Amino acid sequence: MKRSRKRVLVTGGAGFLGSHLCERLLDQGRDVLCVDNFFTGTKDNVAHLLLHPSFELMRHDITFPLYVEVDEIFNLACPASPIHYQFDPVQTTKTSVHGAINMLGLAKRVKAKILQASTSEVYGDPEVHPQVESYWGRVNPIGLRSCYDEGKRCAETLFFDYHRQHKLEIKVARIFNTYGPRMHPNDGRVVSNFIVQALKGEPITIYGEGRQTRSFCYVDDLIEALLKLMESPGDFTGPVNLGNPVECDIRELAELSIKLTNSKSKLSFKPLPRDDPTQRQPDISLAKKILKWEPTTSLETGLLKTIAYFDALLKS
C-alpha cells in the first residue's frame, strides 16, 4: 500500500544532530521513527517531540538488525567525539560497519533511500587543503582514532558497494565540525569545551599552541544541507562535503568564547594529542553546485545561541 506521508527513520535520532533533524522532518510533515541506543544521546534531546503524533522513539542498537517499514533512512548513529568513540572502540567500529550493513540491508528490503552521516575524519590528517571529495585521505589505520575514521571509511565503501551491486539509492555526506545547542556538555569537543569552561570561569584548555585550524558549521545550516541532500537528484550519491569553509584557529575560538560569555577565564596550554589534524577545512563547491547550499550562520551568531543553551543547562 502506498503511504501518503513519507516515513523517515533517523538512527542516532536522540543525539545532537539527530534530534535537530527529527524536529525539522516533523516540521516538513514527515512521520519520524527515531532509533537510538542512548549511548551518547538522551531522551531529553527529544522530550519535546514525544507527544507529537508523527513521532516515535525506539530504543535499539543498530549493530543488530532492524525490521521496520520506512521510505527514507538517515543513518546518524555513531558516537562522534573522541572521548565517546574511544570509550569502547570495538563497539564504535561495530556501530559504523555492522550498523551500516544492517541499515543498508533494511534499505534494500524496503526499497528505501538511505543517507550516511560520514565525516571529514575520512580525510585523516590531510596533505590537501582545503579538502575536496576526490582526495582519498591520510588516515592512520592503527591509531586511537582509527576505530572512528576507518569505521566511517568502511561504511562509505559499503554504501557504494550496495549502490553498485544492489542499485540502492544512496547519499553520502562528509560532515565537518558542527556545533550548536544539544551538544554533549562533557564530550571534549572544542566548541562545547570552550563554552562550558568559559561559563564556569575555568581555564580554557588549548592543545598545542592553538594554531591548528578548524571550520565550524552551525547545526541549523548542517541540517538544511542533509535535507537537501536527501532530496537531491537520484543519480547524485555524493560523497559531498558539508560544513562551513570559514577557517578559524583554536586560539581565536577560545578568545571569542571568552568575549561572548563575558568570562574571566584564562588560556591553559596542553600537549597536542597524537593524530590531531593541524588543518581542517571543507571545499564545499560540490554542495554549492548540486544542492545550492552554503552555510549562512556566522560563527558569532551560532556561538551566542549555543552559549544560551549551555548557560541554561548549567543553571538547571
Ligand SMILES: NC(=O)c1ccc[n+]([C@@H]2O[C@H](COP(=O)([O-])OP(=O)(O)OC[C@H]3O[C@@H](n4cnc5c(N)ncnc54)[C@H](O)[C@@H]3O)[C@@H](O)[C@H]2O)c1
Ligand atoms: N557533530 C559533528 O560535528 C559531526 C561531524 C562529522 C560527522 N558527524 C556524524 O554525525 C552523526 C551524529 O553525530 P552527533 O554529533 O549528533 O553525535 P551524537 O553522539 O550526539 O549522536 C550520535 C547518536 O547515535 C547514538 N548511537 C551510538 N551508537 C549507536 C548504536 N550502536 N545504535 C543506535 N544508536 C547509537 C547515540 O546514542 C547518539 O544519540 C554521527 O554519525 C557522526 O559521526 C558529526
